[in-house]
Amino acid sequence: MKNPLNAEIISVGTELLLGNITNTDARDISVSLSELGINVFYHTVVGDNPERLTKAVNIARGRADIIITTGGLGPTCDDLTKQVLAGAFGLEMVFHEELAEEMKRYFKEIIGTDNITENNFQQAYLPSGCTVFHNEWGTAPGCAFVSGGVRVIMLPGPPRECNAMFQACAMPYLRALSDEVILSHSLMIVGSGESAVEAKLRDMMNELTNPTLAPYAKEGEVMLRVTAKAETGEEAERMTRPVIAKVKEILGDIIYGTDVTSLEQVVFELLKGKKMTLSTAESCTGGFIAKRITDLRGSSEVFCGGAVTYSTESKTAVLGIPADYIAKYGVISAEVASQMAKHARTLFNSSIAVATTGLAGPDGDGINPLGTVFVALATENEVFVTRLSSGLGRARVRNFASNCALDMVRRYLTGLSVVVEYHRK
Amino acid sequence: MKNPLNAEIISVGTELLLGNITNTDARDISVSLSELGINVFYHTVVGDNPERLTKAVNIARGRADIIITTGGLGPTCDDLTKQVLAGAFGLEMVFHEELAEEMKRYFKEIIGTDNITENNFQQAYLPSGCTVFHNEWGTAPGCAFVSGGVRVIMLPGPPRECNAMFQACAMPYLRALSDEVILSHSLMIVGSGESAVEAKLRDMMNELTNPTLAPYAKEGEVMLRVTAKAETGEEAERMTRPVIAKVKEILGDIIYGTDVTSLEQVVFELLKGKKMTLSTAESCTGGFIAKRITDLRGSSEVFCGGAVTYSTESKTAVLGIPADYIAKYGVISAEVASQMAKHARTLFNSSIAVATTGLAGPDGDGINPLGTVFVALATENEVFVTRLSSGLGRARVRNFASNCALDMVRRYLTGLSVVVEYHRK
Numbered sequence: 001m002k003n004p005l006n007a008e009i010i011s012v013g014t015e016l017l018l019g020n021i022t023n024t025d026a027r028d029i030s031v032s033l034s035e036l037g038i039n040v041f042y043h044t045v046v047g048d049n050p051e052r053l054t055k056a057v058n059i060a061r062g063r064a065d066i067i068i069t070t071g072g073l074g075p076t077c078d079d080l081t082k083q084v085l086a087g088a089f090g091l092e093m094v095f096h097e098e099l100a101e102e103m104k105r106y107f108k109e110i111i112g113t114d115n116i117t118e119n120n121f122q123q124a125y126l127p128s129g130c131t132v133f134h135n136e137w138g139t140a141p142g143c144a145f146v147s148g149g150v151r152v153i154m155l156p157g158p159p160r161e162c163n164a165m166f167q168a169c170a171m172p173y174l175r176a177l178s179d180e181v182i183l184s185h186s187l188m189i190v191g192s193g194e195s196a197v198e199a200k201l202r203d204m205m206n207e208l209t210n211p212t213l214a215p216y217a218k219e220g221e222v223m224l225r226v227t228a229k230a231e232t233g234e235e236a237e238r239m240t241r242p243v244i245a246k247v248k249e250i251l252g253d254i255i256y257g258t259d260v261t262s263l264e265q266v267v268f269e270l271l272k273g274k275k276m277t278l279s280t281a282e283s284c285t286g287g288f289i290a291k292r293i294t295d296l297r298g299s300s301e302v303f304c305g306g307a308v309t310y311s312t313e314s315k316t317a318v319l320g321i322p323a324d325y326i327a328k329y330g331v332i333s334a335e336v337a338s339q340m341a342k343h344a345r346t347l348f349n350s351s352i353a354v355a356t357t358g359l360a361g362p363d364g365d366g367i368n369p370l371g372t373v374f375v376a377l378a379t380e381n382e383v384f385v386t387r388l389s390s391g392l393g394r395a396r397v398r399n400f401a402s403n404c405a406l407d408m409v410r411r412y413l414t415g416l417s418v419v420v421e422y423h424r425k
Numbered sequence: 426m427k428n429p430l431n432a433e434i435i436s437v438g439t440e441l442l443l444g445n446i447t448n449t450d451a452r453d454i455s456v457s458l459s460e461l462g463i464n465v466f467y468h469t470v471v472g473d474n475p476e477r478l479t480k481a482v483n484i485a486r487g488r489a490d491i492i493i494t495t496g497g498l499g500p501t502c503d504d505l506t507k508q509v510l511a512g513a514f515g516l517e518m519v520f521h522e523e524l525a526e527e528m529k530r531y532f533k534e535i536i537g538t539d540n541i542t543e544n545n546f547q548q549a550y551l552p553s554g555c556t557v558f559h560n561e562w563g564t565a566p567g568c569a570f571v572s573g574g575v576r577v578i579m580l581p582g583p584p585r586e587c588n589a590m591f592q593a594c595a596m597p598y599l600r601a602l603s604d605e606v607i608l609s610h611s612l613m614i615v616g617s618g619e620s621a622v623e624a625k626l627r628d629m630m631n632e633l634t635n636p637t638l639a640p641y642a643k644e645g646e647v648m649l650r651v652t653a654k655a656e657t658g659e660e661a662e663r664m665t666r667p668v669i670a671k672v673k674e675i676l677g678d679i680i681y682g683t684d685v686t687s688l689e690q691v692v693f694e695l696l697k698g699k700k701m702t703l704s705t706a707e708s709c710t711g712g713f714i715a716k717r718i719t720d721l722r723g724s725s726e727v728f729c730g731g732a733v734t735y736s737t738e739s740k741t742a743v744l745g746i747p748a749d750y751i752a753k754y755g756v757i758s759a760e761v762a763s764q765m766a767k768h769a770r771t772l773f774n775s776s777i778a779v780a781t782t783g784l785a786g787p788d789g790d791g792i793n794p795l796g797t798v799f800v801a802l803a804t805e806n807e808v809f810v811t812r813l814s815s816g817l818g819r820a821r822v823r824n825f826a827s828n829c830a831l832d833m834v835r836r837y838l839t840g841l842s843v844v845v846e847y848h849r850k
Contacts, residue, residue, distance in 0.1 A: 017465040019455030020641055023448055026470070030444030040442040041477055043470035045451070052466055059484060198501055199542055206502075215501075216440050217583070223445075280712075280733070286719025287705075287712030290733040294711025297787050297819060305739035308705070308715040308731035310724070314773050318730065318743070348739050362722050371537070389537050393562075394722060395585075 004180060004229070006039040008064035010056055012072040012081050013157055014047035025070040025155075025162045032166060036174055037182030037229055038066065048078040057088045061150045068170070071157030073140035075119045081154060082143075086127040089147040096132065099124040099141050106139055133169035137161045144173055151177075180229055183236035187224040187247060188257050190403050191422040197222045200250055211243050220399045221263070224255075253416050256407065263406045264292045270413040271302035271351075278409065279348030280306030281319055281340035281355040283331075284373055288402045289354065304348040309340065319343040332357050332365055334374050334385040341378035352412065353378045354405040358388070360397045373401040377408045377418060384408060384418040430602065431464040433489035435481055437497040437506050438582055439472035450495040450580075450587045456641070457591060461599055462607045462654055463491065473503040482513045486575045493595070496582030498565035500545045506579060507568075511552040514572040521557065524549040524566050531564055558594035562586045569598055576602075605654055608661035612649040612672060613682050615828050616847040622647050625675055636668050645824045646688070649680075678841050681832065688831045689717045695838040696727035696776075703834065704773030705731030706744055706765035706780040708756070709798055713827045714779065729773040734765065744768040757782050757790055759799050759810040766803035777837065778803045779830040783813070785822045798826040802833045802843060809833060809843040 009026045016023055026043045033040050041063065046056045053072075060067045072081030086093055100121055107116050126132060126143045133142035133153075138161040144153045153170050155162045189197060194217040198205070201224075205213045211228035226243050230236035248255060257266045271278055280289045290306035293299050309315040312331050316323045321339045329335035340355035358373025359365060373388040386408065390400050404422050412418045434451045441448055451468045458465050466488065471481045478497075485492045497506030511518050525546055532541050551557060551568045558567035558578075563586040569578045578595050580587045614622060623630070623640050626649075630638045636653035651668050655661035673680060682691045696703055705714045715731035718724050734740040737756050741748045746764045754760035765780035783798025784790060798813040813829055829847050837843045 016452075017455055017468065018459050018639075019452045019457075020639075022452045023468070027441075027444045027447045030442055032444075034443050041472065041474075042481070043442065043448070043468070045468035047466065049466075055488075056467070063480075195500055195542060195544065199544075202502075214439070214503075216445055225443075225445075279739075282712075282715075284719075285716075286724070286728075287707075287715030287731060287733060288719075290707075290712030290735075291710075291716045294709075294713075294733070294735060295820065295823075299711070300735060303711075303735050305735040305743065306712060306733040307743065308712065308719070308733065310715075310719060310728050310730040311773070314704075314730035317774065318732065318772055347743060348736075349742065369537075393535070395720065398720075 004037055004039050005065040005177060006041050007033055007066035007068060008042045008044065008060040009040065010044045010046065010053075010060060010067060010069045011157070012046055012048065012053060012069060014049075014078070016045045017047050024159050025157065028159070028163050029068060029070070029166055032171060033174075034182065034184070036171070037178055037180045038174065048072060048080065050080055050084050053081070053084045054088055057085060061088070061148070064150070066151045066153065066174070068153045068155065070155050070162050073123065073142065073154060073156045075117070075122055075139070077119075079122070079140075082126060085152055085154060089127070089145070089150075089152065091127040091129070091145065091147065093125040094128045096124050096126060096141075099126070099132070102134065102141075103139055131173065133165055135161060135165060136168075137164045142169060144170070180231060181233045181236050182227065182229045183233060183240065184225055184227040185240050185244060186259055187226070187244065187251075187255050188260055188263070189222040189224065189251065189254050190220070190256050190263055190407050191420070192222065192254050194222050197224065197251065201247065204246065204250070208243065211240050213243060213247070220396070220403050253411070256410055262292075263403060263410065264296060267406050267409045267413075268293065268296050268299060268302055270410060274413060276351035276413070277302055277304050279304045279344045279350035279353045280405075281344035281353065282306060282308050283310060283315070283340070283355075283357040284360045285356045285398050285402050285405070286310060288398055289356070289405050292402060292406070304350045307344055307347065315340065319347065330365075330367060332359060332368050332372060332374065334376070334387065337374035337376035338378070338383045338385055341376040342383060345378045351380070352409065354409060356401050356405055358397070358401060360394045362394065371397050373397065373404075375401060375405045375408060377405075377412055379412065384412070386419050386422065388422055429462055429464050430490040431466050432458055432491040432493055433467045433469065433485040434465065435478075435485055435492060435494045436468070436470045436582070437473065437478060437494055438470075439474075439503070441470045441496075442472050449584050450582065453584070453588050454493060454495070454591055457596060458599075460607055460609045460650075460652060461596070462603065462605060463599065473497060473505065475505055475509050478506070478509045479513055482510060486513075486573070489575065491576045491578065491599070493578045493580065495580050495587050498548065498567065498579060498581045500542070500547055500564070502544075504547070504565075507551060510577055510579060514552070514570070514577065516552040516554065516570065516572065518550040519553045521549050521551060521566075524551070524557070527559065527566075528564050556598065558590055560586060560590060561593075562589045567594060569595070604656075606656065606658050606661050607652060607654050608658060608665065609650055609652040610665055610669060611684055612651070612669065612676075612680050613685055613688070614647040614649065614676065614679050615645070615681050615688055615832050616845070617647065617679050619647050622649065622676065626672065629671065629675070633668065636665050638668060638672070645821065645828050678836070681835055687717075688828060688835065689721060692831050692834045692838070693718065693721050693724060693727055695835060699838060701776035701838070702727055702729050704729045704769045704775035704778045705830075706769035706778065707731060707733050708735060708740070708765070708780075708782040709785045710781045710823050710827050710830070711735060713823055714781070714830050717827060717831070729775045732769055732772065740765065744772065755790075755792060757784060757793050757797060757799065759801070759812065762799035762801035763803070763808040763810055766801040767808060770803045776805070777834065779834060781826050781830055783822070783826060785819045787819065796822050798822065798829075800826060800830045800833060802830075802837055804837065809837070811844050811847065813847055
């Protein structure tokens with residue numbers, strides 16, 4: 001078949017159009033299709049309505065090599081995806097005795113009943129001549145067929161079943177269609193906005209066709225994706241290398257990792273690798289840094305704990321910073337941030353500690369501009385402090401400050417200069 | 426205009442087709458359209474590609490009264506939604522001086538810079554004759570126009586901006602199209618799964634046509650929506666009242682609020698109303714409760730602070746619980762949870778305190794089943810403890826435990842029995 005193939009995902013279900021559920025199936029299938037080098041040009045969501053589904057299928061077959069449907073394979077009267085697709089491609093529905101037997105076994109062994117209502121057996125009908133995708137995770141089988149040059153794959157809607165069957169049945173089926181490999185690497189950036197990153201890389205992005213280079217804005221971060229297509233994985237890998245090297249040369253150490261899941265994950269791995277521990281003292285971030293670290297499995301290995309000293313009094317009562325010291329410098333100051341980090345390090349007996357104190361808003365303190373945050377990092381012998389300015393609204397200030405605190409830890413643990421100027425786009 | 430109208434949502438962004446992000450915008454807009462009584466027949470997702478977007482728009486205008494686009498309004502060269510839609514409907518792009526000025530103000534006041542790269546001003550161009558939707562949450566304005574009987578609404582892609590602008594700009598615009606009033610109330614439930622709630626209300630839901638009653642599963646919560654259509658707001662309001670009363674009668678005090686934004690907001694208002702303060706001592710939730718409370722503007726009025734005592738040693742060092750006491754009862758126990766809450770209350774000098782200790786997983790302790798969490802609430806004279814069982818994976822256990830801790834505060838402050846059995850579906 002021609003290369004690259006292009007696919008359209010049609011998700012069937014009125015509950016999607018009512019906003020009752022989110023279309024995670026289309027997202028998850030898209031990730032896998034991109035790995036396979038299959039382009040996805042459209043996602044379509046349509047309700048449990050035979051005419052509108054037929055129309056959507058007819059549009060899709062005119063513009064896609066592969067149609068993947070999710071949903072509408074179950075036993076209820078709303079489940080009509082198979083009938084509609086078979087009808088659109090002029091195929092009969094055929095009863096599969098072995099699927100009915102499988103269903104009986106599933107009900108007996110997994111659900112624990114012999115009592116199967118008749119409508120369940122509707123699921124044993126599939127378009128004639130199709131490849132059967134057996135469902136080990138539920139009762140509705142899927143299938144694949146090819147008709148008029150278009151490949152159709154049908155999968156059940158519940159995300160757990162859809163994902164499992166896509167990986168187990170659809171992936172091998174699709175892999176066999178292509179002889180091209182596509183490969184992506186993601187470079188993660190914190191402390192700089194998407195437009196600033198793009199401005200630096202614009203010429204390079206415009207010049208590149210394979211590999212491609214594209215920026216994606218994530219909450220408070222930027223992801224840069226380098227994607228290459230080639231005949232082999234090794235070749236694709238080789239092609240991405242000079243592009244990644246060039247991007248690193250241009251952007252420098254604001255890239256906190258390649259193919260990593262999050263900044264906290266990077267910090268966690270660094271701490272673990274060095275057998276070091278972290279603690280936190282948070283004022284304006286209010287526990288957000290601790291929450292991000294403890295989101296990670298195994299975080300107890302590197303995280304001792306934190307103090308959320310939200311009130312001024314608690315900075316004295318919990319961390320032991322003298323009240324007159326706070327009064328002298330002001331609660332939002334480099335001095336108090338430093339003391340918070342130092343005291344947290346001692347209190348929690350950790351290798352290093354980070355602290356935040358600032359104005360997330362909406363109320364100011366009459367001294368510092370809204371969005372001012374001091375972030376400190378205390379190590380055994382030193383304290384580093386950064387002053388952030390970002391009048392961006394409460395959620396963003398807190399997110400930005402927690403990013404910068406984690407990034408200071410990363411910079412310290414990788415031997416980079418710890419205090420840098422962080423920019424919000 | 427004819428009633429009911431039907432809408433199609435076109436989400437623009439290659440990152441959606443690559444599966445990098447989930448299409449929550451289409452979901453959230455669909456919920457609101459359903460409230461307005463506008464049918465949604467299709468969602469379409471298309472990449473940052475002018476030809477394919479043009480084709481999608483031409484298909485949509487043939488089958489929808491209203492086209493709502495999300496994404497592609499920003500400053501980068503990938504952002505081409507406005508140009509393509511203007512082109513498809515034969516409209517010129519017009520520069521809006523006042524939008525450029527707004528943008529300059531946003532950069533100066535919110536981002537804190539005068540240095541605006543030229544590409545940003547692309548955002549000040551809109552199709553001629555459109556209604557401008559000002560963006561107070563970012564830099565890309567949206568707009569609405571009507572052409573050839575089709576109404577087009579364009580909104581930015583980042584969910585925070587998209588949602589805010591839909592509510593502030595698109596909702597009033599769409600509401601004005603209908604002479605029917607649609608009114609919804611949301612009843613929020615914590616500590617019970619969607620299927621359990623649905624089972625109790627099934628007969629009622631099936632019988633109702635106007636108002637309607639529908640459940641929506643949210644992260645660890647259930648939202649029940651009562652929606653009435655009538656000629657006037659008063660009439661619609663009057664129609665919802667007996668339904669809400671009946672639901673409250675059936676479900677009782679697991680409903681934590683009506684038309685409230687979150688459980689933490691309810692707890693915050695209750696504390697504020699009683700001039701009481703809260704502190705936290707968190708082990709397995711790792712700062713998540715503190716983070717949720719401090720997400721709220723004005724939380725310093727009611728929140729003193731919290732201790733994230735993640736290591737066993739920090740429960741002694743920070744909270745002062747004797748090490749031999751912890752050794753005697755085990756760190757995951759009702760006793761230690763109670764002591765954590767009591768000590769936090771004293772340390773932070775707050776009216777009440779909540780504490781969590783448990784197994785979020787994946788590692789167990791060889792004693793308690795995975796997912797076991799003890800949640801305690803300490804008041805001046807009493808301590809309450811609940812034991813949660815939910816072997817549900819790290820993120821869900823933490824979310825469930827933080828919900829239950831906040832719910833215990835709500836129950837205490839509203840005079841309900843504090844210790845109840847919480848269920849995960």
